[in-house]
Amino acid sequence: MTYPLVAELAATGVPVTVSCRVLKPARQPYYWWRNEPILDADVLRAYRLNALHDAHHDDPTFGYRYQADEARRAGWRMSRRAAWKLCSQAGTLSSAQRRRRGKGQKARPPVFDDHVQRIFRADAPNRLRLTDITEHRTTTEGKLYCCAIKDVFSNRIVGCSISDRVTAKLAVDALRNAVARRGEVAGCILHADRGSQFRSGAMARELRHHDMVGSMGRVDAAGDNAAMESFWLLLQTNVLNQQRWTTRQELRLSIVVWIERKYHRQRAQDTLGGLTPIEFEAKLTEPLTLAA
Template sequence: MATVSGGGSSERFGFIHRYRQAFGVATLCRWLGVSRSGYYRWRDREPSQRELSDQALLKKIASIFDRSEGRYGSPRVHKSLARQGVHVARKRVARLMQENGLKARVTQVTRRQPGLKRFKQRGENKLLQFGDTTACDQVWVADVTYIKLGDRWSYLATIMDRHSRRILGWSLSYTRTTELSLAALTYALRKGRHTEGVILHTDRGIEFTASAFQDALTKAGIEHSVNRPGHCTDNAYMESFYHSLKGELIRKSHFKDIDHLRRAIGRYINQFYNTVRLHSGLDYNSPMEYERMAA
Protein backbone atom coordinates (compact mmCIF):
# COMPACT_ATOMS: atom_id res chain seq x y z
CA MET A 1 0.00 0.00 0.00
CA ALA A 2 1.15 3.57 -0.62
CA THR A 3 2.23 5.57 2.41
CA VAL A 4 1.52 9.08 3.64
CA SER A 5 4.30 11.02 5.33
CA GLY A 6 3.50 14.40 6.78
CA GLY A 7 0.72 16.38 5.16
CA GLY A 8 -2.42 17.87 6.72
CA SER A 9 -5.78 16.34 7.48
CA SER A 10 -7.09 16.97 3.97
CA GLU A 11 -4.27 14.91 2.44
CA ARG A 12 -4.88 12.11 4.93
CA PHE A 13 -8.60 12.12 4.31
CA GLY A 14 -7.94 11.95 0.57
CA PHE A 15 -5.70 8.94 1.15
CA ILE A 16 -8.44 7.23 3.19
CA HIS A 17 -10.97 7.94 0.45
CA ARG A 18 -8.79 6.30 -2.21
CA TYR A 19 -8.09 3.14 -0.21
CA ARG A 20 -11.28 2.83 1.85
CA GLN A 21 -12.65 -0.14 -0.08
CA ALA A 22 -9.45 -2.15 0.25
CA PHE A 23 -8.72 -1.54 3.94
CA GLY A 24 -11.83 0.01 5.50
CA VAL A 25 -12.36 3.51 6.81
CA ALA A 26 -11.97 2.56 10.50
CA THR A 27 -8.61 0.85 9.97
CA LEU A 28 -7.19 3.71 7.92
CA CYS A 29 -8.42 6.36 10.36
CA ARG A 30 -6.70 4.56 13.26
CA TRP A 31 -3.50 4.13 11.25
CA LEU A 32 -3.37 7.80 10.24
CA GLY A 33 -4.52 9.15 13.61
CA VAL A 34 -7.66 10.95 12.44
CA SER A 35 -11.29 10.58 13.47
CA ARG A 36 -13.94 8.86 11.41
CA SER A 37 -16.35 11.75 12.02
CA GLY A 38 -13.74 14.13 10.65
CA TYR A 39 -13.33 11.96 7.54
CA TYR A 40 -17.10 11.87 6.90
CA ARG A 41 -17.37 15.65 7.34
CA TRP A 42 -14.52 16.04 4.83
CA ARG A 43 -16.21 13.61 2.42
CA ASP A 44 -19.60 15.35 2.54
CA ARG A 45 -18.43 18.95 2.29
CA GLU A 46 -18.73 20.96 -0.91
CA PRO A 47 -15.57 20.79 -3.10
CA SER A 48 -13.32 23.85 -3.02
CA GLN A 49 -12.55 25.96 -6.08
CA ARG A 50 -9.10 24.37 -6.18
CA GLU A 51 -10.59 20.89 -6.21
CA LEU A 52 -13.04 21.84 -8.96
CA SER A 53 -10.15 23.29 -10.93
CA ASP A 54 -8.14 20.08 -10.43
CA GLN A 55 -11.09 18.00 -11.66
CA ALA A 56 -11.40 20.08 -14.83
CA LEU A 57 -7.64 19.95 -15.42
CA LEU A 58 -7.60 16.18 -14.83
CA LYS A 59 -10.11 15.69 -17.67
CA LYS A 60 -7.75 17.51 -20.05
CA ILE A 61 -4.76 15.53 -18.76
CA ALA A 62 -6.60 12.22 -19.16
CA SER A 63 -7.64 13.15 -22.71
CA ILE A 64 -4.01 13.86 -23.72
CA PHE A 65 -2.81 10.71 -21.94
CA ASP A 66 -5.41 8.56 -23.71
CA ARG A 67 -4.64 10.04 -27.15
CA SER A 68 -0.97 9.11 -26.63
CA GLU A 69 -2.13 5.59 -25.72
CA GLY A 70 -0.43 5.89 -22.36
CA ARG A 71 2.94 6.90 -23.79
CA TYR A 72 3.16 10.45 -22.41
CA GLY A 73 4.52 11.15 -18.94
CA SER A 74 3.97 14.44 -17.11
CA PRO A 75 6.61 16.47 -19.06
CA ARG A 76 4.95 15.80 -22.44
CA VAL A 77 1.44 16.12 -21.02
CA HIS A 78 2.50 19.49 -19.55
CA LYS A 79 3.84 20.64 -22.92
CA SER A 80 0.68 19.45 -24.68
CA LEU A 81 -1.47 21.45 -22.27
CA ALA A 82 0.63 24.55 -22.96
CA ARG A 83 0.11 24.08 -26.70
CA GLN A 84 -3.63 24.09 -25.99
CA GLY A 85 -3.29 27.37 -24.07
CA VAL A 86 -3.56 25.71 -20.64
CA HIS A 87 -0.72 27.10 -18.53
CA VAL A 88 -0.27 25.30 -15.22
CA ALA A 89 2.70 24.20 -13.12
CA ARG A 90 4.41 21.02 -14.22
CA LYS A 91 4.42 19.73 -10.61
CA ARG A 92 0.63 20.07 -10.52
CA VAL A 93 0.30 17.95 -13.66
CA ALA A 94 2.66 15.34 -12.19
CA ARG A 95 0.70 15.29 -8.92
CA LEU A 96 -2.67 14.77 -10.61
CA MET A 97 -1.28 12.04 -12.86
CA GLN A 98 0.30 10.23 -9.91
CA GLU A 99 -2.83 10.50 -7.76
CA ASN A 100 -4.97 9.08 -10.54
CA GLY A 101 -2.68 6.30 -11.71
CA LEU A 102 -1.77 7.85 -15.07
CA LYS A 103 1.72 6.39 -15.47
CA ALA A 104 3.47 6.40 -18.83
CA ARG A 105 4.68 3.17 -20.36
CA VAL A 106 8.45 3.00 -19.92
CA THR A 107 11.09 0.32 -20.13
CA GLN A 108 14.82 -0.12 -20.12
CA VAL A 109 16.45 -0.57 -23.49
CA THR A 110 16.84 -4.26 -24.30
CA ARG A 111 20.47 -5.13 -24.81
CA ARG A 112 21.48 -6.85 -28.00
CA GLN A 113 22.01 -10.60 -27.98
CA PRO A 114 25.58 -11.51 -27.00
CA GLY A 115 27.77 -13.70 -29.14
CA LEU A 116 26.84 -12.25 -32.53
CA LYS A 117 30.00 -11.65 -34.55
CA ARG A 118 30.50 -8.41 -36.41
CA PHE A 119 32.41 -8.10 -39.63
CA LYS A 120 35.21 -5.61 -38.96
CA GLN A 121 35.91 -3.67 -42.11
CA ARG A 122 37.75 -0.47 -42.79
CA GLY A 123 35.72 2.65 -42.35
CA GLU A 124 35.70 5.89 -40.43
CA ASN A 125 33.30 7.75 -38.20
CA LYS A 126 32.74 10.86 -40.32
CA LEU A 127 30.48 12.38 -37.68
CA LEU A 128 33.43 13.11 -35.40
CA GLN A 129 34.49 15.94 -37.71
CA PHE A 130 31.00 16.89 -38.89
CA GLY A 131 29.64 18.26 -35.61
CA ASP A 132 26.01 19.24 -35.11
CA THR A 133 23.56 19.28 -38.00
CA THR A 134 22.04 22.59 -39.10
CA ALA A 135 19.39 21.27 -41.52
CA CYS A 136 17.64 18.11 -42.63
CA ASP A 137 19.30 15.67 -45.05
CA GLN A 138 22.82 16.29 -43.81
CA VAL A 139 23.13 13.21 -41.59
CA TRP A 140 20.99 10.09 -41.57
CA VAL A 141 21.49 7.30 -39.04
CA ALA A 142 20.47 3.64 -39.33
CA ASP A 143 20.48 0.55 -37.16
CA VAL A 144 18.82 -2.83 -36.56
CA THR A 145 17.14 -3.95 -33.36
CA TYR A 146 15.74 -7.28 -32.13
CA ILE A 147 12.07 -7.79 -31.23
CA LYS A 148 10.90 -11.08 -29.70
CA LEU A 149 7.76 -12.40 -31.40
CA GLY A 150 6.47 -15.55 -29.73
CA ASP A 151 9.39 -17.96 -29.66
CA ARG A 152 11.22 -16.27 -32.55
CA TRP A 153 13.28 -13.15 -33.02
CA SER A 154 12.26 -10.58 -35.61
CA TYR A 155 14.53 -7.77 -36.83
CA LEU A 156 13.64 -4.13 -37.42
CA ALA A 157 15.88 -1.90 -39.55
CA THR A 158 15.27 1.86 -39.42
CA ILE A 159 16.72 5.00 -40.98
CA MET A 160 16.36 8.39 -39.28
CA ASP A 161 17.17 11.98 -40.24
CA ARG A 162 19.36 12.99 -37.30
CA HIS A 163 18.37 16.66 -37.49
CA SER A 164 14.60 16.18 -37.25
CA ARG A 165 14.57 12.68 -35.68
CA ARG A 166 12.08 11.66 -38.38
CA ILE A 167 12.04 7.97 -39.31
CA LEU A 168 12.50 7.98 -43.08
CA GLY A 169 12.49 4.25 -43.77
CA TRP A 170 12.05 0.96 -41.98
CA SER A 171 11.73 -2.75 -42.66
CA LEU A 172 10.78 -5.77 -40.54
CA SER A 173 11.75 -9.39 -41.16
CA TYR A 174 12.41 -12.71 -39.47
CA THR A 175 15.89 -12.71 -41.03
CA ARG A 176 18.71 -10.24 -40.50
CA THR A 177 20.17 -9.88 -43.97
CA THR A 178 21.30 -7.22 -46.41
CA GLU A 179 17.81 -7.36 -47.93
CA LEU A 180 16.44 -6.04 -44.62
CA SER A 181 18.63 -2.93 -44.60
CA LEU A 182 18.19 -2.42 -48.35
CA ALA A 183 14.40 -2.43 -47.92
CA ALA A 184 14.65 0.28 -45.25
CA LEU A 185 16.97 2.35 -47.48
CA THR A 186 14.65 1.95 -50.48
CA TYR A 187 11.71 3.12 -48.32
CA ALA A 188 13.68 6.24 -47.33
CA LEU A 189 14.80 7.02 -50.90
CA ARG A 190 11.22 6.84 -52.19
CA LYS A 191 10.42 9.99 -50.24
CA GLY A 192 12.33 11.97 -52.86
CA ARG A 193 14.53 13.81 -50.38
CA HIS A 194 17.89 15.32 -51.30
CA THR A 195 20.53 12.60 -50.90
CA GLU A 196 23.65 13.87 -52.68
CA GLY A 197 26.32 14.31 -50.01
CA VAL A 198 24.18 12.94 -47.17
CA ILE A 199 26.15 11.02 -44.55
CA LEU A 200 24.52 7.76 -43.46
CA HIS A 201 25.93 6.56 -40.14
CA THR A 202 25.58 2.91 -39.05
CA ASP A 203 27.38 0.27 -37.05
CA ARG A 204 29.76 -2.18 -38.74
CA GLY A 205 27.18 -4.94 -39.25
CA ILE A 206 27.32 -6.92 -42.49
CA GLU A 207 23.81 -5.74 -43.41
CA PHE A 208 25.28 -2.23 -43.82
CA THR A 209 28.80 -3.02 -45.05
CA ALA A 210 27.80 -5.60 -47.70
CA SER A 211 28.54 -4.66 -51.31
CA ALA A 212 24.86 -4.55 -52.33
CA PHE A 213 24.11 -1.96 -49.67
CA GLN A 214 27.26 0.01 -50.46
CA ASP A 215 26.34 0.06 -54.16
CA ALA A 216 22.90 1.48 -53.31
CA LEU A 217 24.51 4.23 -51.22
CA THR A 218 26.92 5.14 -54.01
CA LYS A 219 24.11 5.28 -56.56
CA ALA A 220 22.18 7.72 -54.32
CA GLY A 221 25.27 9.87 -53.65
CA ILE A 222 25.27 8.98 -49.96
CA GLU A 223 28.52 8.75 -47.97
CA HIS A 224 28.84 5.97 -45.42
CA SER A 225 30.05 6.53 -41.85
CA VAL A 226 30.49 3.79 -39.23
CA ASN A 227 30.86 3.47 -35.47
CA ARG A 228 34.30 3.27 -34.00
CA PRO A 229 34.93 -0.31 -32.82
CA GLY A 230 33.69 -0.68 -29.27
CA HIS A 231 31.79 2.64 -29.28
CA CYS A 232 28.10 1.74 -29.53
CA THR A 233 27.15 5.22 -28.28
CA ASP A 234 28.27 6.64 -31.64
CA ASN A 235 24.73 5.84 -32.81
CA ALA A 236 22.87 7.13 -29.74
CA TYR A 237 20.07 8.80 -31.73
CA MET A 238 18.89 5.50 -33.14
CA GLU A 239 19.19 3.77 -29.77
CA SER A 240 16.99 6.50 -28.28
CA PHE A 241 14.30 5.77 -30.87
CA TYR A 242 14.39 2.05 -30.07
CA HIS A 243 14.03 2.89 -26.37
CA SER A 244 10.85 4.86 -27.17
CA LEU A 245 9.48 2.24 -29.55
CA LYS A 246 9.93 -0.63 -27.12
CA GLY A 247 8.65 1.29 -24.13
CA GLU A 248 5.66 2.86 -25.86
CA LEU A 249 4.59 0.06 -28.22
CA ILE A 250 6.26 -3.32 -27.76
CA ARG A 251 6.26 -3.86 -24.00
CA LYS A 252 3.04 -5.28 -22.53
CA SER A 253 1.60 -5.79 -26.03
CA HIS A 254 0.80 -9.09 -27.75
CA PHE A 255 1.27 -9.57 -31.49
CA LYS A 256 -0.18 -12.71 -33.04
CA ASP A 257 2.22 -12.75 -35.99
CA ILE A 258 4.76 -10.64 -37.86
CA ASP A 259 2.09 -8.99 -40.02
CA HIS A 260 0.29 -7.83 -36.90
CA LEU A 261 3.57 -6.43 -35.54
CA ARG A 262 4.36 -4.77 -38.88
CA ARG A 263 0.99 -2.96 -38.92
CA ALA A 264 1.48 -1.81 -35.33
CA ILE A 265 4.98 -0.47 -36.05
CA GLY A 266 3.74 1.31 -39.18
CA ARG A 267 0.96 2.95 -37.20
CA TYR A 268 3.35 3.94 -34.41
CA ILE A 269 5.88 5.50 -36.78
CA ASN A 270 3.57 7.13 -39.33
CA GLN A 271 0.65 8.19 -37.16
CA PHE A 272 2.33 8.89 -33.83
CA TYR A 273 6.12 9.16 -33.65
CA ASN A 274 6.74 11.16 -36.83
CA THR A 275 3.59 13.26 -36.74
CA VAL A 276 2.45 14.03 -33.21
CA ARG A 277 4.87 12.71 -30.57
CA LEU A 278 6.47 15.62 -28.73
CA HIS A 279 10.26 15.23 -28.72
CA SER A 280 12.20 16.83 -25.86
CA GLY A 281 15.27 17.21 -28.10
CA LEU A 282 13.20 19.24 -30.61
CA ASP A 283 11.85 21.75 -28.09
CA TYR A 284 8.78 19.54 -27.72
CA ASN A 285 7.80 19.48 -31.37
CA SER A 286 7.14 16.36 -33.41
CA PRO A 287 9.73 15.45 -36.10
CA MET A 288 7.48 16.55 -38.97
CA GLU A 289 6.53 19.79 -37.19
CA TYR A 290 10.23 20.47 -36.69
CA GLU A 291 10.92 19.88 -40.38
CA ARG A 292 8.17 22.33 -41.37
CA MET A 293 9.59 24.95 -39.01
CA ALA A 294 13.09 24.42 -40.40
CA ALA A 295 12.01 24.61 -44.03
Protein backbone atom coordinates (compact mmCIF):
# COMPACT_ATOMS: atom_id res chain seq x y z
CA MET A 1 0.00 0.00 0.00
CA THR A 2 2.99 2.33 0.52
CA TYR A 3 4.62 1.85 -2.88
CA PRO A 4 1.82 3.54 -4.90
CA LEU A 5 2.07 6.54 -2.56
CA VAL A 6 5.82 6.73 -3.10
CA ALA A 7 5.22 6.62 -6.85
CA GLU A 8 2.62 9.40 -6.65
CA LEU A 9 4.98 11.57 -4.60
CA ALA A 10 7.80 10.93 -7.07
CA ALA A 11 5.53 12.12 -9.89
CA THR A 12 5.01 15.39 -8.05
CA GLY A 13 8.75 15.93 -7.60
CA VAL A 14 9.39 14.42 -4.16
CA PRO A 15 12.57 12.30 -4.31
CA VAL A 16 12.13 8.56 -3.73
CA THR A 17 14.88 8.68 -1.10
CA VAL A 18 12.99 11.25 0.96
CA SER A 19 9.66 9.39 0.65
CA CYS A 20 11.23 6.10 1.69
CA ARG A 21 12.96 7.74 4.64
CA VAL A 22 9.65 9.20 5.90
CA LEU A 23 7.31 6.32 5.03
CA LYS A 24 9.84 3.62 6.05
CA PRO A 25 9.68 1.24 3.05
CA ALA A 26 12.99 -0.06 1.66
CA ARG A 27 14.02 1.48 -1.63
CA GLN A 28 15.16 -1.68 -3.40
CA PRO A 29 11.81 -3.52 -3.08
CA TYR A 30 10.10 -0.33 -4.25
CA TYR A 31 12.11 -0.36 -7.49
CA TRP A 32 11.31 -4.06 -7.94
CA TRP A 33 7.63 -3.24 -7.52
CA ARG A 34 7.85 -0.32 -9.95
CA ASN A 35 9.48 -2.48 -12.61
CA GLU A 36 6.99 -5.34 -12.07
CA PRO A 37 3.78 -3.82 -10.65
CA ILE A 38 0.99 -5.99 -9.28
CA LEU A 39 -1.27 -7.27 -12.04
CA ASP A 40 -5.02 -6.70 -12.04
CA ALA A 41 -5.47 -10.47 -11.86
CA ASP A 42 -3.50 -10.57 -8.62
CA VAL A 43 -5.63 -7.80 -7.13
CA LEU A 44 -8.82 -9.62 -8.14
CA ARG A 45 -7.48 -12.84 -6.62
CA ALA A 46 -6.74 -11.02 -3.36
CA TYR A 47 -10.27 -9.59 -3.15
CA ARG A 48 -11.79 -13.00 -3.87
CA LEU A 49 -9.61 -14.61 -1.20
CA ASN A 50 -10.70 -11.97 1.28
CA ALA A 51 -14.38 -12.59 0.54
CA LEU A 52 -13.92 -16.36 0.89
CA HIS A 53 -12.01 -15.88 4.14
CA ASP A 54 -14.80 -13.68 5.56
CA ALA A 55 -17.38 -16.38 4.76
CA HIS A 56 -15.19 -19.04 6.38
CA HIS A 57 -14.66 -16.86 9.46
CA ASP A 58 -18.41 -16.35 9.93
CA ASP A 59 -19.02 -20.09 9.74
CA PRO A 60 -16.08 -22.54 9.60
CA THR A 61 -18.42 -25.33 8.46
CA PHE A 62 -18.98 -23.60 5.10
CA GLY A 63 -17.53 -25.64 2.23
CA TYR A 64 -16.04 -24.00 -0.83
CA ARG A 65 -19.42 -24.03 -2.62
CA TYR A 66 -21.15 -22.10 0.15
CA GLN A 67 -18.16 -19.78 0.48
CA ALA A 68 -18.39 -19.05 -3.25
CA ASP A 69 -22.10 -18.25 -2.83
CA GLU A 70 -21.36 -15.85 0.04
CA ALA A 71 -18.55 -14.21 -1.96
CA ARG A 72 -20.93 -13.73 -4.88
CA ARG A 73 -23.43 -12.01 -2.57
CA ALA A 74 -20.60 -9.73 -1.47
CA GLY A 75 -19.98 -8.79 -5.10
CA TRP A 76 -17.08 -11.12 -6.04
CA ARG A 77 -18.24 -13.67 -8.58
CA MET A 78 -16.17 -16.77 -9.33
CA SER A 79 -16.65 -20.32 -10.50
CA ARG A 80 -16.84 -23.06 -7.90
CA ARG A 81 -13.67 -24.58 -9.28
CA ALA A 82 -11.87 -21.27 -8.75
CA ALA A 83 -13.33 -21.10 -5.24
CA TRP A 84 -12.11 -24.63 -4.48
CA LYS A 85 -8.59 -23.77 -5.67
CA LEU A 86 -8.44 -20.58 -3.62
CA CYS A 87 -9.90 -22.24 -0.52
CA SER A 88 -7.44 -25.13 -0.82
CA GLN A 89 -4.49 -22.76 -1.07
CA ALA A 90 -5.72 -20.61 1.84
CA GLY A 91 -6.72 -23.57 4.03
CA THR A 92 -10.34 -22.43 4.42
CA LEU A 93 -12.12 -25.62 3.39
CA SER A 94 -14.98 -26.84 5.59
CA SER A 95 -13.85 -27.59 9.13
CA ALA A 96 -16.55 -30.27 9.33
CA GLN A 97 -14.40 -32.48 7.09
CA ARG A 98 -11.33 -32.02 9.26
CA ARG A 99 -13.08 -32.60 12.56
CA ARG A 100 -14.07 -36.20 11.99
CA ARG A 101 -12.64 -38.01 14.95
CA GLY A 102 -11.00 -41.38 14.84
CA LYS A 103 -9.78 -43.59 17.63
CA GLY A 104 -7.55 -41.86 20.12
CA GLN A 105 -8.53 -38.34 18.99
CA LYS A 106 -10.09 -35.92 21.44
CA ALA A 107 -13.16 -33.79 20.87
CA ARG A 108 -12.67 -30.05 20.62
CA PRO A 109 -13.17 -28.19 23.91
CA PRO A 110 -16.48 -26.41 24.53
CA VAL A 111 -16.79 -22.71 23.82
CA PHE A 112 -18.90 -22.27 26.98
CA ASP A 113 -19.04 -23.99 30.35
CA ASP A 114 -21.98 -26.21 31.33
CA HIS A 115 -24.18 -23.95 33.47
CA VAL A 116 -27.09 -26.41 33.52
CA GLN A 117 -25.62 -29.71 34.76
CA ARG A 118 -28.78 -31.59 33.67
CA ILE A 119 -31.01 -29.49 35.98
CA PHE A 120 -33.74 -28.46 33.55
CA ARG A 121 -35.77 -26.18 35.80
CA ALA A 122 -36.53 -22.47 35.80
CA ASP A 123 -38.69 -20.42 38.17
CA ALA A 124 -39.53 -17.72 35.61
CA PRO A 125 -39.51 -17.14 31.85
CA ASN A 126 -36.30 -16.11 30.09
CA ARG A 127 -34.05 -17.73 32.71
CA LEU A 128 -33.03 -20.93 30.90
CA ARG A 129 -33.46 -21.90 27.27
CA LEU A 130 -32.41 -25.01 25.37
CA THR A 131 -31.57 -25.31 21.69
CA ASP A 132 -30.65 -28.02 19.22
CA ILE A 133 -30.88 -28.90 15.52
CA THR A 134 -32.72 -31.77 13.88
CA GLU A 135 -32.94 -32.88 10.26
CA HIS A 136 -35.31 -34.83 8.04
CA ARG A 137 -35.08 -35.89 4.42
CA THR A 138 -37.61 -35.15 1.69
CA THR A 139 -38.05 -37.47 -1.26
CA THR A 140 -37.29 -34.94 -4.01
CA GLU A 141 -35.37 -31.99 -2.55
CA GLY A 142 -32.96 -33.41 0.03
CA LYS A 143 -32.76 -32.64 3.73
CA LEU A 144 -34.45 -29.90 5.74
CA TYR A 145 -32.89 -28.66 8.98
CA CYS A 146 -34.73 -27.15 11.94
CA CYS A 147 -33.19 -25.28 14.88
CA ALA A 148 -35.56 -24.63 17.79
CA ILE A 149 -35.19 -22.81 21.12
CA LYS A 150 -37.29 -23.92 24.10
CA ASP A 151 -37.96 -21.94 27.27
CA VAL A 152 -37.62 -24.41 30.15
CA PHE A 153 -40.12 -22.54 32.33
CA SER A 154 -43.16 -23.28 30.14
CA ASN A 155 -41.64 -25.66 27.54
CA ARG A 156 -42.73 -23.20 24.87
CA ILE A 157 -40.78 -22.99 21.63
CA VAL A 158 -39.85 -19.31 21.63
CA GLY A 159 -37.61 -19.36 18.56
CA CYS A 160 -37.34 -21.43 15.41
CA SER A 161 -35.42 -21.38 12.16
CA ILE A 162 -35.78 -23.79 9.23
CA SER A 163 -33.40 -24.03 6.26
CA ASP A 164 -31.93 -26.36 3.67
CA ARG A 165 -28.45 -25.55 5.03
CA VAL A 166 -27.11 -26.57 8.42
CA THR A 167 -24.87 -23.56 9.08
CA ALA A 168 -24.24 -21.13 11.91
CA LYS A 169 -26.82 -18.83 10.32
CA LEU A 170 -29.50 -21.41 11.11
CA ALA A 171 -28.75 -21.17 14.84
CA VAL A 172 -28.28 -17.39 14.79
CA ASP A 173 -31.62 -16.87 13.01
CA ALA A 174 -33.38 -19.05 15.62
CA LEU A 175 -31.85 -16.95 18.41
CA ARG A 176 -32.85 -13.69 16.74
CA ASN A 177 -36.36 -15.02 16.26
CA ALA A 178 -36.55 -15.91 19.95
CA VAL A 179 -35.34 -12.47 21.01
CA ALA A 180 -37.76 -10.71 18.66
CA ARG A 181 -40.66 -12.78 19.95
CA ARG A 182 -39.80 -12.36 23.62
CA GLY A 183 -37.32 -9.72 24.73
CA GLU A 184 -35.75 -9.08 28.15
CA VAL A 185 -33.27 -11.91 27.69
CA ALA A 186 -30.26 -10.36 29.44
CA GLY A 187 -28.71 -12.97 31.71
CA CYS A 188 -30.71 -15.82 30.15
CA ILE A 189 -28.75 -19.08 29.73
CA LEU A 190 -28.86 -20.73 26.30
CA HIS A 191 -27.79 -24.37 26.57
CA ALA A 192 -26.75 -26.43 23.53
CA ASP A 193 -24.53 -29.32 22.53
CA ARG A 194 -21.07 -28.88 21.00
CA GLY A 195 -22.28 -28.65 17.42
CA SER A 196 -20.19 -26.39 15.21
CA GLN A 197 -23.20 -24.13 14.61
CA PHE A 198 -23.35 -23.28 18.32
CA ARG A 199 -19.56 -23.01 18.61
CA SER A 200 -19.29 -20.50 15.78
CA GLY A 201 -18.08 -16.94 16.20
CA ALA A 202 -21.37 -15.62 14.80
CA MET A 203 -23.33 -17.38 17.54
CA ALA A 204 -20.97 -16.15 20.27
CA ARG A 205 -21.28 -12.57 19.01
CA GLU A 206 -25.07 -12.81 18.94
CA LEU A 207 -25.16 -14.05 22.54
CA ARG A 208 -22.90 -11.22 23.68
CA HIS A 209 -25.03 -8.69 21.79
CA HIS A 210 -28.08 -9.72 23.84
CA ASP A 211 -26.13 -10.19 27.11
CA MET A 212 -27.04 -13.88 27.18
CA VAL A 213 -24.96 -16.67 28.72
CA GLY A 214 -23.85 -19.59 26.57
CA SER A 215 -23.76 -23.11 27.97
CA MET A 216 -22.64 -26.45 26.48
CA GLY A 217 -22.86 -30.08 27.50
CA ARG A 218 -20.41 -32.87 26.87
CA VAL A 219 -19.73 -34.76 23.66
CA ASP A 220 -21.86 -37.89 23.03
CA ALA A 221 -23.93 -37.21 26.16
CA ALA A 222 -27.56 -36.88 25.07
CA GLY A 223 -28.65 -36.55 28.70
CA ASP A 224 -26.91 -33.17 28.92
CA ASN A 225 -29.68 -31.78 26.72
CA ALA A 226 -32.38 -34.36 27.43
CA ALA A 227 -35.20 -31.84 27.78
CA MET A 228 -34.61 -30.68 24.22
CA GLU A 229 -34.21 -34.23 22.92
CA SER A 230 -37.66 -35.05 24.31
CA PHE A 231 -39.15 -32.29 22.16
CA TRP A 232 -37.45 -33.68 19.05
CA LEU A 233 -38.90 -37.12 19.89
CA LEU A 234 -42.40 -35.63 19.94
CA LEU A 235 -41.78 -33.87 16.63
CA GLN A 236 -40.39 -37.06 15.11
CA THR A 237 -43.36 -39.14 16.24
CA ASN A 238 -46.13 -36.67 15.45
CA VAL A 239 -44.86 -35.07 12.23
CA LEU A 240 -41.69 -36.37 10.63
CA ASN A 241 -42.53 -40.08 10.69
CA GLN A 242 -46.20 -39.70 9.77
CA GLN A 243 -45.62 -39.81 6.02
CA ARG A 244 -43.08 -39.36 3.24
CA TRP A 245 -42.50 -35.66 2.65
CA THR A 246 -42.04 -34.65 -0.99
CA THR A 247 -40.86 -31.04 -0.80
CA ARG A 248 -39.12 -28.92 1.79
CA GLN A 249 -41.92 -26.37 1.77
CA GLU A 250 -44.47 -29.06 2.57
CA LEU A 251 -42.39 -30.31 5.50
CA ARG A 252 -41.60 -26.78 6.70
CA LEU A 253 -45.29 -25.87 6.84
CA SER A 254 -46.19 -29.06 8.71
CA ILE A 255 -43.50 -28.45 11.35
CA VAL A 256 -44.59 -24.86 11.99
CA VAL A 257 -48.30 -25.75 12.13
CA TRP A 258 -47.69 -28.62 14.56
CA ILE A 259 -45.58 -26.46 16.89
CA GLU A 260 -47.92 -23.47 16.94
CA ARG A 261 -51.25 -25.31 16.88
CA LYS A 262 -50.77 -28.75 18.42
CA TYR A 263 -47.77 -28.47 20.73
CA HIS A 264 -48.41 -24.98 22.09
CA ARG A 265 -52.20 -24.97 22.30
CA GLN A 266 -53.55 -28.52 22.36
CA ARG A 267 -50.98 -30.85 23.91
CA ALA A 268 -51.27 -30.79 27.72
CA GLN A 269 -48.11 -31.65 29.65
CA ASP A 270 -47.86 -33.35 33.04
CA THR A 271 -44.85 -31.23 34.01
CA LEU A 272 -47.04 -28.14 33.54
CA GLY A 273 -49.85 -29.44 35.76
CA GLY A 274 -51.91 -30.74 32.84
CA LEU A 275 -51.77 -27.42 30.99
CA THR A 276 -50.45 -26.54 27.55
CA PRO A 277 -47.50 -24.13 27.29
CA ILE A 278 -49.84 -21.29 26.26
CA GLU A 279 -52.25 -22.02 29.13
CA PHE A 280 -49.39 -22.25 31.61
CA GLU A 281 -48.01 -18.86 30.61
CA ALA A 282 -51.50 -17.33 30.60
CA LYS A 283 -52.09 -18.60 34.13
CA LEU A 284 -48.80 -17.04 35.19
CA THR A 285 -49.82 -13.61 33.93
CA GLU A 286 -53.32 -13.66 35.53
CA PRO A 287 -52.18 -12.41 38.97
CA LEU A 288 -50.17 -9.65 37.27
CA THR A 289 -53.20 -8.59 35.24
CA LEU A 290 -55.48 -8.53 38.29
CA ALA A 291 -52.92 -6.57 40.27
CA ALA A 292 -52.72 -3.97 37.53
